[in-house]
Amino acid sequence: MSGNTFGNLFAVTNFGESHGPAIGCVIDGCPPGMALAATDIQPDLDRRRPGTSRHVTQRQEADQVEILSGVYEGRTTGTPICLLIRNTDQRSKDYSEIAQTFRPGHADYAYLQKYGLRDPRGGGRSSARMTAPMVAAGAVAKKWLRQAHGTEFRGCMQQLGDIPIPFEGWEYVPRNPFFAPVADVSHLEAYMDALRKSGDSCGARIRVMASGVPAGLGEPLFDKLDADIAFAMMGINAVKGVEIGSGFGVVTQRGSVHGDSLTPEGFATNHAGGVLGGISTGQDLEVSIAIKPTSSIITPRDTIDIQGQPTQVITKGRHDPCVGIRAAPIAEAMLALVVMEHALRQRAQNADVQPPLAAIPGARP
Structure with missing residues (x-):
């Protein structure tokens, strides 16, 4: 009921x-x-952690993970695995001035309406910091899926604010702080420097994909693989939109174009994003997410206080001017958790199934 657990088998x-x-x-x-x-x-935690460049929050957290249970002599035991990440660089005083007001776009008002009280320090449970444990769990799922099925996960930035980012190659993603698949990111750095000086924030579009996904994962009705992917992505802080495959682009496509033709050599295209009828085809899973601008900014905004009186709020502290910059590892982790859940479900229900047709290769868009 409390919504703090993701998944059933995993x-x-x-x-x-x-x-x-x-x-x-x-x-x-x-x-x-x-x-x-x-x-x-x-x-994976190092890829997500704060303070890695001038373009993200300067909160200095090592995010060192500790395994407290579920592993004996270096191997998982099948019992619960507890992963702990200690907070070491909190500055709660930064939030004292907003304890009696509501930040527009933040969860302050909604939390107070739900619980009757709220933790204003960094947003408490609504903070993007709570994605770190999911990245840690996703790393565990990634390792099992890599060993069991050869599945790999990758993510990159497709757009920063109003700047589209063309895809030049995955090899560029780890070479810059934006997870951008391009060789030159100087224009992105200049954009973020100007944005930070203005005291404002921007959104981003992130692409995440999984390759080597077995065909047959997912259920035909309420537990569709793509439905669970959308559910997982919307569980990431600040995500306001999810696309699978061609996404909203299907509105202008004709049926003669959208349907991914099958050939003996494989699928000709991948507009479906690797899922048909809620079940994986063996093609790459292709997902894009839209992330809203950071709500915690120093630009004055109109709001009310807890007495309902009009006022203005300025959010001081160390905040990401674009939370999407660190979102690629988070999206990878959530996609891995969904695939892990369905891989275990498939193993439990259909391990003995022998398809009459061998899986054909998948094509990337």
């Missing part, structure tokens, strides 16, 4: 607050016998 329960002593998660349902150490998880 269930991840997220706990903690942005300015509490620690954040973390408990993974229940990880198959036993897989070699697992903190070094398997840390690289």
Whole structure:
């Protein structure tokens, strides 16, 4: 009922607050016998963590993960895995001035209406910091899927504010702080420098994909693979839109174009994004998400206080002028958790199924 657990067979329960002593998660349902150490998880956390460039929040968190349970002599035991990430650089005083007001676009008002009280320090549970445990859990899922099926996950930025980013190659993504698939990001740096000086923020569009996904994952009605992907992506802080495959582009496509033709050599296109009828085809899963501008900005905005009186609010502190800059590893993790859930479900229900037709190769768009 409380909405803090994602998944059923591979269930991840997220706990903690942005300015509490620690954040973390408990993974229940990880198959036993897989070699697992903190070094398997840390690289993805390092990609997501704050303070890595001048274009993101300057909160300095090492985000060092600790495995508290579920692993014995270097292997998963099949029992719950507890992952802990300690908070070490909180500055709660930065939020003292907004404790009695509501930040437009933030969850302050909604949280107060739901619970009757709220934790204003960094947004508490509504903080994007709560994505770190999901990235840690996603790293565990990624390792199992890589070993079991050869599945790989990648993410990149497609648009920063009003600047579209062309795709030049995946090799460029780890070479710049924007996860941009281009060789030159100087124009993106100049854009963010100007935005930060203006005291405003911007949104972003992120692409995430999974390759090597087995055909047959997903259910035909209420647990469609693409429906669960959309559910997972909308669970990421600040996400306001999700597209699978061609997404909203299908509105202008003709049926003669949109349908991905099958040939003995494989699919000709991938407008469906790797899912047909809620079930994976073996093609790449292709997902794009739209992330809203950061709500915590220093530009004065009209609001009300807890007495309902009009006032203005300025949010001081260390905030991302674009939360989408660090979103690619988060989207990868959530996609991995969905694929993991469905891979375990498929293994449980249909492990003995022998398809009459061998899976054909998938084509990238």
